[in-house]
Amino acid sequence: MSFRVHVRVMPRGGLLDPQGQAVEHALTALGFAEAGGVRVGRAIELDVAAGSRPEAEARVRQMCDKLLANPVTEDYLLEVEEV
Amino acid sequence: MLNVAVVRFPGSNCDFDTLRAAERVGTNAYFAWHRDTSLRGADVVVLPGGFSYGDYLRSGAIARFSPVMQAVQRHAADGGAVLGICNGFQILCEAHLLPGALLRNAGLTFVSKPVDVIVERNDTAFTSAYQPGERLRLPVAHGDGRFVAAEDTLRMLEAEGRVVLRYVPATESSPLQPNPNGSACHIAGICNASGTVVGIMPHPERTADPLLGAPDGLGFFTSLAAARPRAPTLNVPSR
Numbered sequence: 001m002s003f004r005v006h007v008r009v010m011p012r013g014g015l016l017d018p019q020g021q022a023v024e025h026a027l028t029a030l031g032f033a034e035a036g037g038v039r040v041g042r043a044i045e046l047d048v049a050a051g052s053r054p055e056a057e058a059r060v061r062q063m064c065d066k067l068l069a070n071p072v073t074e075d076y077l078l079e080v081e082e083v
Numbered sequence: 084m085l086n087v088a089v090v091r092f093p094g095s096n097c098d099f100d101t102l103r104a105a106e107r108v109g110t111n112a113y114f115a116w117h118r119d120t121s122l123r124g125a126d127v128v129v130l131p132g133g134f135s136y137g138d139y140l141r142s143g144a145i146a147r148f149s150p151v152m153q154a155v156q157r158h159a160a161d162g163g164a165v166l167g168i169c170n171g172f173q174i175l176c177e178a179h180l181l182p183g184a185l186l187r188n189a190g191l192t193f194v195s196k197p198v199d200v201i202v203e204r205n206d207t208a209f210t211s212a213y214q215p216g217e218r219l220r221l222p223v224a225h226g227d228g229r230f231v232a233a234e235d236t237l238r239m240l241e242a243e244g245r246v247v248l249r250y251v252p253a254t255e256s257s258p259l260q261p262n263p264n265g266s267a268c269h270i271a272g273i274c275n276a277s278g279t280v281v282g283i284m285p286h287p288e289r290t291a292d293p294l295l296g297a298p299d300g301l302g303f304f305t306s307l308a309a310a311r312p313r314a315p316t317l318n319v320p321s322r
Contacts, residue, residue, distance in 0.1 A: 015231060022191055070177070072184040
């Protein structure tokens with residue numbers, strides 16, 4: 001089976017996110033005063049061959065823990081889609 | 084003669100400056116390539132600055148898994164001395180040889196300028212030539228230099244005296260802007276528990292030649308040159 005996995009890596013809450021702050025300032029300057037709490041992360045998509053959805057998810061979690069996210073500063077979310 | 088391996092990744096910079104500085108203090112310095120699986124009998128390893136693998140994903144994240152880093156891990160585990168300069172510091176953090184991480188500068192801009200730092204300890208493999216409390220003016224050049232770590236990690240680093248370099252607050256005698264990147268506890272460099280693995284954001288190799296002004300950075304290299312050879316080396320490589 002083949003799965004398309006969407007990984008969302010975000011700076012851990014509470015850590016200063018200067019990129020998010022800069023984007024928020026820019027939005028405010030553009031008149032979007034209602035925008036707040038902006039944070040900037042990273043999206044990664046990949047195809048994974050696996051026997052089952054839990055197996056695909058477990059493998060991608062290993063990839064995240066090892067390489068795709070930094071456990072010291074980032075959290076990640078997975079979305080697994082069968083293709 | 085002491086063997087010093089300067090590791091080159093695709094995107095390393097100041098690698099020749101680092102090699103020259105190590106040679107200046109009388110060591111046998113040579114390059115190791117990122118694909119090398121051996122450090123060829125290195126007594127000391129230096130990871131230079133730059134943008135290894137284009138800083139893709141995160142600074143140091145991909146370099147950390149290069150073949151040469153497996154050899155650096157073994158060298159460090161055996162008690163061998165490792166200095167990471169700038170990108171080298173980022174790689175050491177990604178490799179978990181040092182705690183914490185280096186994130187985008189708080190001001191979002193790439194900072195390239197001299198900064199004043201204080202030598203917090205001189206019992207590491209790379210700072211023995213300095214006095215504790217000595218002030219140095221060293222160049223920094225980085226976009227990701229903001230040291231962060233969990234609260235308990237920061238407390239541990241302070242309690243164990245593992246902050247090696249700290250940005251000096253601005254004073255009249257030292258008017259440079261303090262803490263150029265928003266680092267926690269004004270940290271500019273740290274070391275492992277035994278003081279053998281050191282990571283610093285400033286570039287001492289850029290101020291290791293009297294032709295370029297006060298050679299404040301040379302002490303990192305005279306310190307490493309005082310290291311004891313690790314084992315008898317056969318077939319000493321030459322570059």
